[in-house]
Amino acid sequence: MNRKSLLTLVFILSLGTTVFSQNEAEKWGKISAADLAMTVYPEDSTAAAVILQDVGQVELRALGKYLVNFKQHRRIKVFDVKAFTEGNLLIPYYSIDGLEKIVDLDVQLILPNGEKQKVKSDNVFTEKLSKYRSAKKVFIPNLQKGCIIEYRFELSTETVQVLHDWYFQDDLPVRWSEVTVHIPPFFNYMLLTNIPRTFEVQETKNVAEYTSTRYGLGHLPAIRKEPFITTLDDYRAHIGFQLQTVNFPGQEQQKFMTNWGELAIEMEKWSGFGDQYKHDRNFNDMWKVLAPQLKPGVDPADTIAQRVLRFVTENITWNEEHTYYVEGTLDDAFNRKTGNSAELNLALVALLRKAGLNAVPMLISTRSNGQMFDKYPFRDQFNSVLAYLRKGDGGVVLDATNPYLPVGQAEDQHYNQAGWVVDSKSPLWEKLQAPDATEAWFGQMQLQESGELSGRFTININGALAADWRAELSHRSEREVLKENFATSYPEITFDSITITSRTNFDKPLQIKFFCRIPNAANVVNDFIYCRPVLDFFVHESPFKSLQRSYPVDFPYPVKMNYVLNLQLPPGYDVEELPEAARIVLPNEGGKISFSCAKSSPQLVQVRLTMNLSQATFMPQEYATLRKFFDLAAEKTQMQLVLKHGQ
Amino acid sequence: MTFLKIPGILLLLAAAMPLGAQSSFYPSILLPTDLTTGAHLVVRSAQTIFRVESATDATLERSWAITILKPEGHYAAQAVCLEDEFMQLKKMEGRLYDENGLLIRESGKKEVKDYGSSSDYEFTDQRVRVLEMESSTYPFTVEFKTRETIRGFFRIPDFEVQRLGEAVEQSSFSIVAPVGYQFQWKGVNTDIQPKITTTGTEKTWTWTVKNLPAKPNESNQPYFGKQYAEVLFAPEQVKIDDYSGNLSNWTEAGRFFYTLNQNRDNLPVEAQTHVLNLTAKAATNREKIDILYRYLQENQRYVSIQLGIGGWQTFDAAFVNNRKYGDCKALSNYMKALLKVVGIPAYQALIFGDSDGAPAIYDDLAVPRFNHMILFVPGEQLWLECTSNTYPPGYLGDFTAGHPALLLTPEGGKLVHTPALDPAANRKSTHTDLLLDEMGNAIVEQRLLATGNRHPYYRALANEKNLTERNKTFAESLPVSLKKLQRLSLMASAQLPEARMDFAIETAGYAARSGKRMFVPLTKMLPVRRSLPSDEHRFLDVYIADCYTLTDTIIIHFPPGYTAENVPPGKNIESEFGRYELQIEQAPDQIQVFRRIEIRAVAVPAERYGEVRQFYVDIAKLEGGQAVLVKKE
Numbered sequence A: 001m002n003r004k005s006l007l008t009l010v011f012i013l014s015l016g017t018t019v020f021s022q023n024e025a026e027k028w029g030k031i032s033a034a035d036l037a038m039t040v041y042p043e044d045s046t047a048a049a050v051i052l053q054d055v056g057q058v059e060l061r062a063l064g065k066y067l068v069n070f071k072q073h074r075r076i077k078v079f080d081v082k083a084f085t086e087g088n089l090l091i092p093y094y095s096i097d098g099l100e101k102i103v104d105l106d107v108q109l110i111l112p113n114g115e116k117q118k119v120k121s122d123n124v125f126t127e128k129l130s131k132y133r134s135a136k137k138v139f140i141p142n143l144q145k146g147c148i149i150e151y152r153f154e155l156s157t158e159t160v161q162v163l164h165d166w167y168f169q170d171d172l173p174v175r176w177s178e179v180t181v182h183i184p185p186f187f188n189y190m191l192l193t194n195i196p197r198t199f200e201v202q203e204t205k206n207v208a209e210y211t212s213t214r215y216g217l218g219h220l221p222a223i224r225k226e227p228f229i230t231t232l233d234d235y236r237a238h239i240g241f242q243l244q245t246v247n248f249p250g251q252e253q254q255k256f257m258t259n260w261g262e263l264a265i266e267m268e269k270w271s272g273f274g275d276q277y278k279h280d281r282n283f284n285d286m287w288k289v290l291a292p293q294l295k296p297g298v299d300p301a302d303t304i305a306q307r308v309l310r311f312v313t314e315n316i317t318w319n320e321e322h323t324y325y326v327e328g329t330l331d332d333a334f335n336r337k338t339g340n341s342a343e344l345n346l347a348l349v350a351l352l353r354k355a356g357l358n359a360v361p362m363l364i365s366t367r368s369n370g371q372m373f374d375k376y377p378f379r380d381q382f383n384s385v386l387a388y389l390r391k392g393d394g395g396v397v398l399d400a401t402n403p404y405l406p407v408g409q410a411e412d413q414h415y416n417q418a419g420w421v422v423d424s425k426s427p428l429w430e431k432l433q434a435p436d437a438t439e440a441w442f443g444q445m446q447l448q449e450s451g452e453l454s455g456r457f458t459i460n461i462n463g464a465l466a467a468d469w470r471a472e473l474s475h476r477s478e479r480e481v482l483k484e485n486f487a488t489s490y491p492e493i494t495f496d497s498i499t500i501t502s503r504t505n506f507d508k509p510l511q512i513k514f515f516c517r518i519p520n521a522a523n524v525v526n527d528f529i530y531c532r533p534v535l536d537f538f539v540h541e542s543p544f545k546s547l548q549r550s551y552p553v554d555f556p557y558p559v560k561m562n563y564v565l566n567l568q569l570p571p572g573y574d575v576e577e578l579p580e581a582a583r584i585v586l587p588n589e590g591g592k593i594s595f596s597c598a599k600s601s602p603q604l605v606q607v608r609l610t611m612n613l614s615q616a617t618f619m620p621q622e623y624a625t626l627r628k629f630f631d632l633a634a635e636k637t638q639m640q641l642v643l644k645h646g647q
Numbered sequence B: 001m002t003f004l005k006i007p008g009i010l011l012l013l014a015a016a017m018p019l020g021a022q023s024s025f026y027p028s029i030l031l032p033t034d035l036t037t038g039a040h041l042v043v044r045s046a047q048t049i050f051r052v053e054s055a056t057d058a059t060l061e062r063s064w065a066i067t068i069l070k071p072e073g074h075y076a077a078q079a080v081c082l083e084d085e086f087m088q089l090k091k092m093e094g095r096l097y098d099e100n101g102l103l104i105r106e107s108g109k110k111e112v113k114d115y116g117s118s119s120d121y122e123f124t125d126q127r128v129r130v131l132e133m134e135s136s137t138y139p140f141t142v143e144f145k146t147r148e149t150i151r152g153f154f155r156i157p158d159f160e161v162q163r164l165g166e167a168v169e170q171s172s173f174s175i176v177a178p179v180g181y182q183f184q185w186k187g188v189n190t191d192i193q194p195k196i197t198t199t200g201t202e203k204t205w206t207w208t209v210k211n212l213p214a215k216p217n218e219s220n221q222p223y224f225g226k227q228y229a230e231v232l233f234a235p236e237q238v239k240i241d242d243y244s245g246n247l248s249n250w251t252e253a254g255r256f257f258y259t260l261n262q263n264r265d266n267l268p269v270e271a272q273t274h275v276l277n278l279t280a281k282a283a284t285n286r287e288k289i290d291i292l293y294r295y296l297q298e299n300q301r302y303v304s305i306q307l308g309i310g311g312w313q314t315f316d317a318a319f320v321n322n323r324k325y326g327d328c329k330a331l332s333n334y335m336k337a338l339l340k341v342v343g344i345p346a347y348q349a350l351i352f353g354d355s356d357g358a359p360a361i362y363d364d365l366a367v368p369r370f371n372h373m374i375l376f377v378p379g380e381q382l383w384l385e386c387t388s389n390t391y392p393p394g395y396l397g398d399f400t401a402g403h404p405a406l407l408l409t410p411e412g413g414k415l416v417h418t419p420a421l422d423p424a425a426n427r428k429s430t431h432t433d434l435l436l437d438e439m440g441n442a443i444v445e446q447r448l449l450a451t452g453n454r455h456p457y458y459r460a461l462a463n464e465k466n467l468t469e470r471n472k473t474f475a476e477s478l479p480v481s482l483k484k485l486q487r488l489s490l491m492a493s494a495q496l497p498e499a500r501m502d503f504a505i506e507t508a509g510y511a512a513r514s515g516k517r518m519f520v521p522l523t524k525m526l527p528v529r530r531s532l533p534s535d536e537h538r539f540l541d542v543y544i545a546d547c548y549t550l551t552d553t554i555i556i557h558f559p560p561g562y563t564a565e566n567v568p569p570g571k572n573i574e575s576e577f578g579r580y581e582l583q584i585e586q587a588p589d590q591i592q593v594f595r596r597i598e599i600r601a602v603a604v605p606a607e608r609y610g611e612v613r614q615f616y617v618d619i620a621k622l623e624g625g626q627a628v629l630v631k632k633e
Helices: A003-016 A033-037 A081-087 A260-269 A274-278 A284-293 A301-315 A330-336 A341-354 A463-475 A478-486 A620-636 B005-016 B071-077 B250-260 B269-278 B285-299 B317-323 B328-341 B456-462 B467-477 B606-623
Strands: A049-063 A065-078 A088-094 A100-110 A116-118 A124-128 A133-139 A148-157 A162-167 A174-183 A187-194 A201-207 A210-220 A238-246 A359-364 A384-391 A394-398 A418-421 A428-431 A437-447 A453-462 A494-501 A510-518 A523-525 A528-531 A559-568 A573-577 A582-585 A591-601 A604-613 A641-645 B041-052 B057-068 B078-083 B087-097 B103-106 B113-116 B122-124 B127-132 B140-151 B159-163 B166-178 B183-188 B195-199 B202-212 B227-235 B237-240 B243-246 B304-306 B347-351 B372-377 B382-384 B404-409 B412-417 B427-436 B442-451 B482-492 B498-507 B512-514 B517-521 B542-544 B548-557 B562-566 B571-575 B578-587 B590-599 B602-604 B626-631
Touching: A049 A162, A065 A081, A065 A162, A081 A088, A088 A100, A088 A148, A100 A133, A124 B113, A162 A174, A174 A187, A260 A274, A274 A341, A284 A301, A284 A330, A284 A341, A301 A341, A301 A394, A330 A341, A330 B103, A341 A359, A341 A384, A341 A394, A384 A418, A437 A463, A453 A463, A463 A478, A463 A510, A463 B071, A478 A494, A478 A510, A528 B562, A528 B626, A582 A620, A591 A620, A604 A620, B057 B071, B071 B078, B071 B140, B078 B087, B078 B140, B087 B127, B159 B166, B159 B202, B243 B250, B250 B404, B250 B412, B269 B285, B269 B328, B285 B328, B285 B382, B317 B328, B328 B347, B328 B372, B372 B404, B442 B456, B456 B467, B456 B482, B456 B498, B467 B482, B542 B606, B571 B606, B578 B606, B602 B606
Parallel strands: A049 A174, A437 A559, B041 B166, B122 B304, B427 B548
Antiparallel strands: A049 A065, A065 A148, A088 A133, A100 A116, A100 A148, A124 A133, A162 A238, A174 A210, A187 A238, A201 A210, A359 A384, A359 A418, A384 A394, A418 A428, A437 A453, A453 A510, A494 A510, A523 A528, A528 A641, A559 A604, A573 A641, A582 A591, A591 A604, B041 B057, B057 B140, B078 B127, B087 B103, B087 B140, B113 B127, B159 B227, B166 B202, B183 B227, B195 B202, B237 B243, B347 B372, B347 B404, B372 B382, B404 B412, B427 B442, B442 B498, B482 B498, B512 B517, B517 B626, B542 B602, B548 B590, B562 B626, B571 B578, B578 B590
């Protein structure tokens, strides 16, 4: 379909009806009578505002130097006071070293009667948000119901390797969104898309040697954050552009990341990365302190790895920044006692190597930074780094950003499918899977005639849950931590003889043993005692409250929960009724719940509840099943025994 | 040794000690246990000097060394200063020492971080400057020195004598001023007296404390605003920009803020005409107020722009009329201007907004510890929160109810209180029908009426941006898993602080089953969870502002073929802190649960903590009640 016929189509439709399918953007200030008069958005009649159109333009110019202009032109219709916050615009940009500049910003308000009011500069502020970023803040005056907010700005940068991402979808419904990419013929970009369906418009034209491609999507629903996601940006329909090659006529082809091998070589040479762990001068101070604690050749490799990890976590605090390069040197971070994720984990790489182990860095994009692309050999898609210690054919990760982790485990944020091993000899993508988070409860309790429960529990904990418990236990008494764990269900619980094993030996499972007494744990009525034998479990309530989900569920780690209780009945009582056994298995063994409750001797009942969840990602069509799975787990924690006093 | 010598020695040490030198600075291992017990940090030595140069100019010099014992004290590993048009940071340095008191490092020149301090709906010229001295092993000691110059001030910083959870080895605060400079002061939870010395034309007041063991940081405490013990100051003569005043008492303090905001309440003629037209048909003043408050809500939005004196001085009403946005001061002033057109006088009121409470205000010391402004209409005794687009006229909410407020009147300031929350006005009443099926699932139909501080949640739900969002928020709030939403309607009253909700849902699971029995929680749909930690040695007084009354009728309809085997007995709990009443009536195929809970505000001394907690524990026990149904053979 060519441009002319499109325009014609729009023209006819807008005359003939108020509801039309827009797939062409309107020019600045040209507002249709229908849009002015619109009082509800037909596709979401309860929406307080709608993005009528959002038009992007990415333009690369080679004028002596490269210059990229990103333009955005957005129009929002505000129906109700509820959406008046749309009148506060926030346009962030990377201001460090003048990396990006906002060169033009126009904002106007179109009143319901069509009158246009230009927003004057005294409503516009520039704020430095941090060292890296600034923002334009615009407070649109005179905003009223039925107004249309229209704004456009131009952001200019000299960065050509990666062009400005375009998000078609937002927290408001979007009627039409499009982006046009305008590039010189010598530049070859790779496209990265995540869209729910094919583009409604995808057309390429050549204008004076430039290639101009337009991508358009319409009628996108508002998107909202749900539990268990990486970052909402991964699920918003979007498109990105990564430079692959530049072929100037008569010149040799310039490659911008043609393959992973070349990226690995470049990373290894880079002063902010490979240079740091390859040259002693960057970590001498650290090594001098650590070296006396190690006996290379004598200590087994595992012991060395553990010592190095402890050394780094005890000497450098993570400053909560994820990044993939070192700002000064590793020793700077060591002497400052604080560092970003690259400084901590490249320090691990440096020290492990120096101690004779085969360690290399692994680049990662954190869950909140979003997905990575293995067809996309480009470093800026990463935002963090782990240490990767080779072992046989594979290897294990080390991560110093959380001081309670063993060798072989990273912080949850770092589990985002896979990581890229930076090694020019054999660069490769390694799948990353978090160790199982497990809690195994084993209890032996006695139920009294009064309804009191008392007895011992042993809990063995591994993986992410062990790190959480250890963090809690590091600065509070075990009694307080346990008490808080039970506080909502059993406010009267008391503890005794608490012992904790492997509190600081992170490479072993954490073990907590305790004796507890819970008055009124069971309900005693007449001759009956009703007792809920599952005192605590991973799931109390399903975390999935929404009925539907439009994008996948993504769990950071697999879960294995096990609860066993041997319950001694009070003398004179016998079992009147036991809850039925139950079992549910998700398709493809993605998860399993089993529950059983049986009499193992005349006065003893054994209760078992297990829940495994090994599948990390569940698609929207599997959501209903997943909800049922969690509902069942929650239900089983509520099961009750009925005991009756024998006559 | 007097207090003045210690900092002197410190300075010498610090100056003479190159990086890595083996001199020891406040080794942690030598700390006496009466200072470390119950403390997450120990203030080893702190010194603040506030030097008054003139009525407008001052310098604030601070140095402090803190040994951080535990992660809870980690917040003290950073120094934070605010900078704006009136305060400039001239120096900020930090040092880090290990547990033996050996210097680990000194801050570099470029290490001070600079952040904006405004949120999305704000722009301020205030910057936050932060210096961090991190360590991952405890204990460690940090030392900071800062110097700020001040141009134009009406507050002398508080002497934060002691915060909860912190022990103090030594701390001092000095005011140095020209002889004749006048100010008032007051100690709170401390009775220290200043040492006063005069040298030439300068007079110095110094307050010093030593060896204060830590006070525990407990839940449900009176509102301290971080400072447990403090000395507060009120300067007599103040000058900021071209505004001078005096804070010797509340009348004068109020006059100062009144003057600062005076003559900014005049609307252009067209706007006045519009206001007159809007209210032409209104018979009473109250009707006019309601109309104009609604007009404000439908046309204005909250945007905070604070530049220079704008932190304390409102935008002009004409400006707000034109822009249709403003902050709490600007919107209160604009509302005042609207009322002025129809001849209804109103006063702006300074107040501290926080749902957890407000710092104490003392009759005898005019320290303006306020962060918010609302409007008071004396003729109707009506308070108006002008930053909400949805509240009914006269409703304040937990944010400002029961807090001290300073009315700014032409005659000066008047210290008053906004009306306190009343459990009888904060109600939630429900009627629920619960129809169980054989699988233990239920159809739940509920009608709900909420008033007072129970109602804003439902008002917000009624005002969600669209239906999808509203239904999701509703589903998330349910204490059961939703299978199907049959019906949901919400209505918030325009005129009164009340909202109604009506819904019908199908749940996935409600009652647990075992063979032929079914265990039916009685009040699971309307859970009441209140608990207090079991502090055995409570030190702080107990303070709970929230109060309300819940009245619920729940009718549980049995699945066909089931009868009740056991139903818990009804029970009443009477306490000074509230009442709990549970009545259960049985019929062959249903039980009717009637529950009434009154939770009263609490303000009692520490030794009664156990009683308060017990009341909540007793409620929690009854809340777990369940009926046992059994299938007839």
